[in-house]
């Protein structure tokens with residue numbers, strides 16, 4: 322795993338010096354992260370790299386994962402969808418299942434953090450264990466138009482936190498507690514994002530039966546309806562009428578997402594027997610994701626809702642042209658026609674993909690601009706700095722941090 326000094330060639334010495342200074346200010350405080358899955362999805366992706374770097378900076382950072390059964394994750398997935406504005410039937414029983422698992426986790430989980438950093442709704446109830454320590458709720462989802470019932474239920478817990486973090490200004494809600502805007506990030510030195518020799522890319526994709534004999538359009542995502550894999554299939558089918566190309570839909574499952582296999586089956590059915598559609602159900606394999614992104618000609622992220630969409634920054638960092646929906650945190654990453662193409666419909670996405678496949682120089686320029694945008698805004702070092710400032714701000718009453 323990369324050490325801080327290895328980031329110097331990418332972001333410069335001054336950035337790393339600042340991190341060390343901020344780390345010292347925290348004076349060995351314990352920061353306890355809690356979420357609901359160790360693998361799968363963007364939150365686990367970030368914590369995997371964030372926690373060791375915080376430790377290297379002298380912060381006693383820890384990461385705990387709550388436990389939950391199938392029923393609990395069924396309910397939290399409904400919450401997730403409802404927070405994203407999708408119609409869901411949520412019953413009294415569902416709320417009871419959530420509360421019951423919450424109580425069990427409250428009894429089982431040891432709280433040791435000076436700062437307790439709770440990620441997403443699943444572990445939100447832990448705040449009932451709040452004492453004199455500082456509690457922050459980190460909301461990774463797009464709550465710009467949440468279902469009111471679920472939001473009000475969660476508000477019963479949120480109001481007890483000291484602060485709350487959102488990924489985009491459009492997610493901010495009227496709250497009685499302090500709010501912070503912090504965008505997520507990718508790690509340029511992780512297996513998922515580091516440079517890969519061309520031979521490695523070639524070997525890895527061949528191992529999965531893929532050949533670069535025609536342009537590749539790819540979407541990497543959990544098989545989740547909000548990632549719109551069926552929409553991606555339709556986009557590909559429209560493009561295919563004009564350009565002979567192939568599609569990769571690659572995704573794994575996450576321990577806290579019970580809908581994956583059902584959605585995968587729908588996607589397989591709609592794909593039919595087209596030999597140019599490659600649907601890959603993957604185990605967690607960061608190098609392979611890296612290789613798939615690098616082997617692609619166009620990356621798509623056709624989400625219907627998106628908290629941030631790490632996959633967009635991952636693709637841009639690799640200099641790839643991206644076609645992505647203008648939803649949630651995606652427009653923070655893509656400025657239309659500058660660092661990628663934003664789309665609002667299946668037809669619009671197909672038009673954009675065709676445009677990129679027909680104009681390689683334009684596609685390359687968008688990818689290049691995207692990479693610089695990610696370097697300036699969405700790398701892990703900026704994220705670590707924001708989190709250190711956030712933790713420090715918990716110890717200052719007047720919103721002023723004196724350094």
Ligand code: UDP
Pocket residue numbers: 361362363364366513541542543571572573574603605606607610629630631632633635
């Ligand atoms: N990812 C992965 N394997 C997969 C599918 C996704 O490693 O099969 C990764 C992807 O590269 C990204 C993260 O999981 O780093 C997904 O984060 P994102 O913010 O895009 O979406 P989320 O799943 O959190 O909604």
